[in-house]
Amino acid sequence: xxxxxxxxxxxxxxxxxxxxxxxxxxxxxxxxxxxxxxxxxxxxxxxxxxxxxxxxxxxxxxxxxxxxxxxxxxxxxxxxxxxxxxxxxxxxxxxxxxxxxxxxxxxxxxxxxxxxxxxxxxxxxxxxxxxxxxxxxxxxxxxxxxxxxxxxxxxxxxxxxxxxxxxxxxxxxxxxxxxxxxxxxxxxxxxxxxxxxxxxxxxxxxxxxxxxxxxxxxxxxxxxxxxxxxxxxxxxxxxxxxxxxxxxxxxxxxxxxxxxxxxxxxxxxxxxxxxxxxxxxxxxxxxxxxxxxxxxxxxxxxxxxxxxxxxxxxxxxxxxxxxxxxxxxxxxxxxxxxxxxxxxxxxxxxxxxxxxxxxxxxxxxxxxxxxxxxxxxxxxxxxxxxxxxxxxxxxxxxxxxxxxxxxxxxxxxxxxxxxxxxxxxxxxxxxxxxxxxxxxxxx
Numbered sequence: 001x002x003x004x005x006x007x008x009x010x011x012x013x014x015x016x017x018x019x020x021x022x023x024x025x026x027x028x029x030x031x032x033x034x035x036x037x038x039x040x041x042x043x044x045x046x047x048x049x050x051x052x053x054x055x056x057x058x059x060x061x062x063x064x065x066x067x068x069x070x071x072x073x074x075x076x077x078x079x080x081x082x083x084x085x086x087x088x089x090x091x092x093x094x095x096x097x098x099x100x101x102x103x104x105x106x107x108x109x110x111x112x113x114x115x116x117x118x119x120x121x122x123x124x125x126x127x128x129x130x131x132x133x134x135x136x137x138x139x140x141x142x143x144x145x146x147x148x149x150x151x152x153x154x155x156x157x158x159x160x161x162x163x164x165x166x167x168x169x170x171x172x173x174x175x176x177x178x179x180x181x182x183x184x185x186x187x188x189x190x191x192x193x194x195x196x197x198x199x200x201x202x203x204x205x206x207x208x209x210x211x212x213x214x215x216x217x218x219x220x221x222x223x224x225x226x227x228x229x230x231x232x233x234x235x236x237x238x239x240x241x242x243x244x245x246x247x248x249x250x251x252x253x254x255x256x257x258x259x260x261x262x263x264x265x266x267x268x269x270x271x272x273x274x275x276x277x278x279x280x281x282x283x284x285x286x287x288x289x290x291x292x293x294x295x296x297x298x299x300x301x302x303x304x305x306x307x308x309x310x311x312x313x314x315x316x317x318x319x320x321x322x323x324x325x326x327x328x329x330x331x332x333x334x335x336x337x338x339x340x341x342x343x344x345x346x347x348x349x350x351x352x353x354x355x356x357x358x359x360x361x362x363x364x365x366x367x368x369x370x371x372x373x374x375x376x377x378x379x380x381x382x383x384x385x386x387x388x389x390x391x392x393x394x395x396x397x398x399x400x401x402x403x404x405x406x407x408x409x410x411x412x413x414x415x416x417x418x419x420x421x422x423x424x425x426x427x428x429x430x431x432x433x434x435x436x437x438x439x440x441x442x443x
Contacts, residue, residue, distance in 0.1 A: 169194030214367035223404035229305030243344035
C-alpha cells in the first residue's frame with residue numbers, strides 16, 4: 001500500500017511538470033508562442049507577396065500594350081522614312097537627268113523676248129463700274145417690281161386702304177430668331193395699345209357691363225384665338241374680369257357634315273383648323289440671303305388660351321341648329337348651360353370664319369365692338385370684301401381690323417423706333433442717313 005501511494009504521488013508530481021504526451025510544461029508555452037509568431041509572419045509574408053504579385057500584374061497589363069504600340073509606331077516611321085528616301089532618290093535622279101538634257105542640248109535662244117516698260121491700257125475699271133451699276137439697277141428694279149406687284153395687306157396703311165375700315169392695332173410675327181430685338185416688350189406694348197384703343201372706342205358705353213368684343217375673320221387660320229387670348233390675358237392682368245367664348249371645332253365639323261349631300265361623318269377636318277407647324281429652313285435660302293421666317297410655336301403669345309386662362313374664364317360653345325337663333329351672349333351661355341360664377345367686365349366671343357360658315361346676325365348686332373382679325377401676308381380678295389360688307393350691315397358699330405403677323409420692320413410705323421441693342425457705329429450711320437445729328441437727349 002505504501003508503495004502504491006508513493007507511486008501515485010510520483011505520477012501526480014510528474015503530471016504537474018509534463019504533458020500527457022511527455023513534453024515538459026516549462027518549454028511548451030514558449031515553443032507554442034514561437035510557432036504562432038512564425039505562422040503569422042509566414043501568413044503576412046504570403047499576403048504581402050500576393051499583393052506585390054497583383055500590383056505587378058496591373059503594371060504589366062498597363063505597359064504590355066505600350067510595347068506593341070511602340071513597335072507599330074516604329075514600323076510606320078520606318079515605312080515613312082523609306083518612302084521619303086525613295087522620293088528623294090527619284091528627285092535627285094530627275095535633277096541629274098535635267099542637267100544632262102541641258103548640257104546635251106545645242107539649242108540656244110537667238111532673240112530674247114522684249115518686255116514692255118509699261119502695260120497696255122485696259123478697260124477693266126470701266127467694266128467693273130458698268131457691272132456694278134447694272135447689278136444695282138437690276139436689284140433695285142427687282143425690289144421695286146416686287147413692291148409694286150405685292151397685293152398683300154402687309155402693314156396698317158395698306159390694310160386700311162384695302163379694307164376701308166379703321167385699324168385697332170397690329171401684332172408682329174413671333175420668329176425663332178429675333179436678333180437683339182426686345183420682342184417681349186414690343187409684343188406686350190402692342191397688345192396694351194390695342195386695349196387702349198378698345199377702351200377709347202367703347203368710352204361712350206361706360207355704364208354698360210359687360211362689354212362684348214366679337215372676334216371674326218373671313219378665312220381660317222388668321223389668328224383669332226391667339227389674339228383673343230392675348231387680349232383677355234392682358235385685361236386679366238389689368239384687374240378686369242374676362243370671359244372668352246370660343247366655338248367647338250368638333251361640333252362645327254359635325255354640323256358641317258350634316259349639310260345636304262354628306263353621307264355621314266367624314267375624316268376631313270373642318271376649314272377652321274389649326275396651324276401647320278413648319279420648322280424647315282433650307283441652306284439654299286440661307287445662302288441666297290432670305291431671312292429665317294420660321295415661327296416660334298413655343299412662344300407664350302401663341303399658346304392655346306385654355307392653357308393660361310381659368311376654366312371659368314375660357315369656355316367653348318356648341319355649333320348646332322340653335323346657335324343661329326341666339327340674340328346675345330346670355331342666350332349663348334344659356335343654350336350651352338354655361339353659368340359663370342361672376343359677371344365679367346369683358347366678354348370676348350369668337351365665331352367661325354364668315355366666308356365659310358353662317359353666323360347669328362342678332363349676336364353680331366349685339367356686340368359692342370366687332371374686331372376683324374386678318375393676316376398681313378394674305379391678299380384681300382373680292383370674296384373677302386363681299387363677306388365683310390355683308391357683316392357690316394348687321395353690326396351696330398363699324399368693325400375695326402387687327403392685323404396679325406406683321407413683319408418686324410413694319411411695326412416701327414406703329415411703335416416707333418424698335419428697342420434693340422445697337423452698336424455705336426450703327427447709331428451713327430442711322431442718324432447720318434436720316435440727317436438727325438442732334439436728336440440725343442441733353443442731360
